Amino acid sequence: MGATTYDVIVIGAGPVGENVADRVVQGGLTAAVVERELVGGECSYWACMPTKALLRSAAALRAARQVPGAREAVTGDLDVAAVLRRRDSFASSWKDDGQAAWLEQAGIPLYRGQGRITSARTVEVTGENAVRTPLTARHAVVIATGSGALVPDIAGLREAAPWTSREAVAANAVPRRLAIIGGGVVASELATAFAALGASVTMLARDGVLPLAEPFAGERVVESLRDAGVSVRLGAEAGSVKRGDDGTVHLTLTDGEQIEADELLVATGRTPNTQDLGLDAVGLTPGAWLTVDDTLRVLGDDGAPIGDGWLYAAGDVNRRVLLTHQGKYQARAVGDVIVARAKGETVEGDRWGRHVATADERAVPQVVFTEPEIASVGLTAAAAEAAGLRVRAVDYDMGAVAGAGLQAEGYRGHARMVVDEDRKVIVGFTLAGPDVAELLHAATIAVAGEVPLDRLWHAVPAFPTVSEVWLRLLEAYGR
Template sequence: MTEAVEYDVVVLGGGPAGENIVDRTRAAGLSTALVESELVGGECSYWACVPSKALLRPVLARAEARRVPGLSAAVQGPLDTAAVLAHRNHWVGDWKDQGQIDWIDSTGADVYRGHGRLYGVRKVAVTSPEGEHHVLSARHAVVVATGTRAVVPDLPGMAQARPWTSREATSAQQAPGRLLIVGGSVVGCEMATAWQSLGSQVTLLARDAGLLPRMEPFAGELVADALRAAGAVVRTEVAVESVVRDGPTGPVTVVLKGGERLEGDELLMATGRAPRTDDIGLDTIGLPAGKWIEVDESCRVPGHDWLYAVGDVNHRALLTHQGKYQARIAGAAIVARAEGGTADTGPWGAHAATADTRAVPQAVFTDPEAAAVGLTLAEAERAGHRVRAVDYDLSKVSGAGLYADGYRGRARMVVDLDREVLLGATVVGPGAAELVHAATVAVVGEVPIARLWHAVPAFPTISELWLRLLEAYRG
């Protein structure tokens, strides 16, 4: 190894969380190095949030336009799949990260390309693609922001079948004729929505009783109904036992429990995520490799006052916006401690991540969109809260009818009856993703129901649903 190069902060992983650490520490004048083994910008920029939204936006825009009188007749034809894919390619920079590198350079941070591993206390060893070796030493903090990877179950024939993961599903350059999707959570539902509309015949297979199992049950029901109406096959409570690929480029067959066989041209396994911690040197500091990294509320690793973990890798909330939030918290804590203070000092007060455990917003860009924040009814009851769920049919909101003919959707708020504040809310319907932040503010701020009466929604918007929910709560 070469002689160590010293920085105030070394960041291992250049996705959104890592980039936000760089932003915060450099703004405070701390010297910072960023280590990235693939593309600076990470999973979200190239294989997840950005490309999936680029694929889905034309799908949702066409679906909504088809429900608008005077416009519907003009948008009955198929999508221009080639144009959609080209637009997606543009948004991911054709999988080149020069734009992100330029931004890092503008902050004054240094980028090291290559595989980084912890090399004992406050040190990171980097091996570049060309075989060069560097050792980076951190005066104040090393931050692990290596994210997650897709999990593919070890079923008979799976390795030989060469299934898609979310990466292939968001970067494919043509629509497969028949796409089998295993997994009924966010990735499975969004990719089913996208590729069914881009020319594939989609069959979605879910292990659970419904889709989107971490949301209110009605969210998965409405999404499943819409997928079926679009021509997709949706099956729940099914299990895949083995997979067979016919030759290098032939069709793929999944064998279900009970022996039924389903054939497709490609197979997407949307079956979960695992932390990318198996080869980053955790063992050199006494932590288990391949596991999620436990952190405190400032995202510091207990027992290691110099080590932080932000984003998916700490398993608090596997969402890009929550990883960026954690990075802002951790960055502020690192700066405060580097200046001789504590995580309780600084211009923003206490540097503690709390929104990633009790008020996590999420948007699923299916048709209809599904958005939620906080606890579902079942989660609130399991946590021991005395609660009441209030539901409302979104089609009865004036703004919904003006938004689109035949608007179909549903909303629910979960109220803590002892404190009369919102613990959670779910909205499903066209445009629902833009409604969730209002609910997030109410949940995070613990705004009393009595005060929410005075948050008057503009007429005629779909946001009027909050008035209708409050009326239903009052009875």
Template sequence: METTITDVIVIGAGAVGENVVDRAIAGGLEAIVVEHELVGGECSYWACEPSKTLLRSGAALRAAQRVPGAAEAVTGGLDADAVLARRDARVGDWDDTGQIRWLDGIGATLVRGHGVLAGERRVRVTAPGGDEALLEARHAVVVATGSTPRLPDIDGLALARPWTSREATSAERVPERLAIIGGGVVGCELAAAWASLGSEVTLLTRSGILSKFEPFAGELVTAGLRSLGVDVRTDCSPDAVRRDAVDAVVLALPGGAEVVADEVLVATGRRAGSEDVGLETVGLAPGDWIDVDDTMRVRADGLGWLYAAGDVTGRALFTHQGKYQARAAGDAIAARAAGAPVDDAPWGAHVATADHAAVPRVAFTEPEAAMVGLTAAEAARRGIRTRVVDYDLGWVAGATDRADGYEGRANLVVDEDRRVVVGATFVGQDVAELLHAATIAVVGEVPIERLWHAVPAFPTISEVWLRLLEGYGRPGHEGAA
């Protein structure tokens, strides 16, 4: 078998793999990327892009209905066919031609097929037709194979042909009845999307709604989903699931109750996409999250050439964090290949330090919930002495201008010893756009005293920053309420 030699090989051409390749090439290296599905990966075709497109129409309609004058102009509901057609266009009808043009434009080489590690710095690729090719890297191989949905151990579930996020974001019709198992971001977003499109949605969750956010986020989102007609049942998980004779899904609940639906969506977490990547050929365990340092290099003896980035590391399962890790990895690989210094100190140029304490996350549900950094509970677990400041977003002029009866809440978690913000959460209509300012404050460790001089424009929802700081206490008036 002929061997093709290059500088860097990336297994996986999703958003993370694309960014590794881009940075490596920008650093003067040659790169090959291997992909067995669509270039652009999960985010582009079955996750972020289609789900947010499905959500947007309902959010826009509700925003108009909350503003007198605009509300009177709304004379109908959503056109589901038009929403699905917009979704199809947004994902390019699941055609990756445009993404391939982008790879060509940066000088990357795409190899179609299933790539697996085949020993030190080697990757074997099996093409769709069965032909095999062997690739060898001079400097680095990067595993960027993402994650896959995890099915809970519920009797009969796997045989009931459940939807995962893939089926739920690419469905060609609106199910009349949809059951969702899981109350995390995916479950809450797709509950809002399909309820807006006319589905009768039942959401079952054992661990609560948005349990990784501040508790008030789960409370407000639960109320918001119920306002859309979603039947939210917390502390509830099915004992068994089956398809009946007429192809309906029957979920048997504790105590003998049942939920009957046309489809069941499982949104109970992800597992590492590392089962069929050849990890065993280099001494690693298939199926495990791949342990890496902050330059994304694998932490194992003799594997200084192997890197991993994105979901497969298990560090922070978000597209934006995966792309951040990819930039660190690509830059670090290029620096090491050139014999240049690697800036691997915390917050250095070649590391993904933010994964540990400054991860931004948004649930684009009803209403939006956005947070960055630590919740108050997590900060306490880490031994940080904190003060938490809360504010009702409905009292902010920019919010009340946006919608009559605006409901929302914001909070800051402040490290009292360093006097910096370590966490922030916002819940309400359009709050996702507040998040980056909070991310900058957390990453930059901006002193509370300095934040007072970041003046929010009036009237915007960002004025909540001023109100939160007033709640914390003015400089020279520490402790004032």
């Protein structure tokens, strides 16, 4: 495969690793990528893309039924087989030919196999037939291996072979009865999807539904899930699990109640994919999350960069924000910083430049594709207060906006902006309603750009659109 020395070696070829490699190559350096599974990573095959494909058909059908004229044209229910075929197409049928071809076109060599750090700037790849290939980096090694599903220590759970998000998203049939342990984003989205596809869903949400969001967001989703026939059990906790000889899953709750299901999905969090990377060779703990500074250099237990700062980590693996778009943002930042340092440029202190990932702190956007959609950026009111800010939360009924009535009959939605009263800027924004995902970026710009409220009065929303909620929120806040 030619030379085995490159300027940068990236371990992990998901969206983050691909973007790191592309960024440094665009900056004039050479890069190689190491991948043990599919090029394109979790998002392409088991998360973002196929999950949203599963959800979209039902959302489109709901939208049509909410508009007179279109409603009368809908004569049937979802075609489950067609939904699954569409999902397959968005997952490229779990083949990475196209993504691998993109790497080749970009001039980025791909080494398939398990990459392990053996010493400073050196990675050994164990490929097919246990063939080992040593790679050396002139400037940097970047870990972009992402995260995997966390399976909690519940008696009998692992032996019962539960689904994680991977198995659920790639399922080739819809179970008659699906139990879900968890109440976060993955649990909520997949409960929404499988209920729409015809499954009888029971959701065990020990800590509530969407517990990190504004309270009204979780309340709206719970209401919608229950309307869709989902049994949402707030505060319920699984004590033990057993799968019978006939395949039936038997759950015993901590209060003694028994629940049966045909499949069990565990969606209780993530764990870093760092177990087999050779981290111990550089004084780090295998299986642990990696701590980084704002330029994404990996830090040791003493808080200092590893060695002379040659090791970086981007994406889920550093636990700053476990979202694909935020990982890609980190990838652009770390790619730029590696190029800059390779050219001898000073990047420390560049807090608002391209060489840092400061948006991970208080300007993170996220969309939960439930019914209703939940779109948010920045801090909730509670999180802002916990951070020591003096804030005011301003709420508005989105159904009262003129454009909402045109969007859907009986449109129900809610918006909240959280204002830092000392600086008069928005530090948090949450929307709950149909199709609110496409409204989020305006809020992201306002939060990331710290746009003063007085200036936002001059950002006039078009009429009649749902975006007019911005004007109504400002009016509710007052001048």
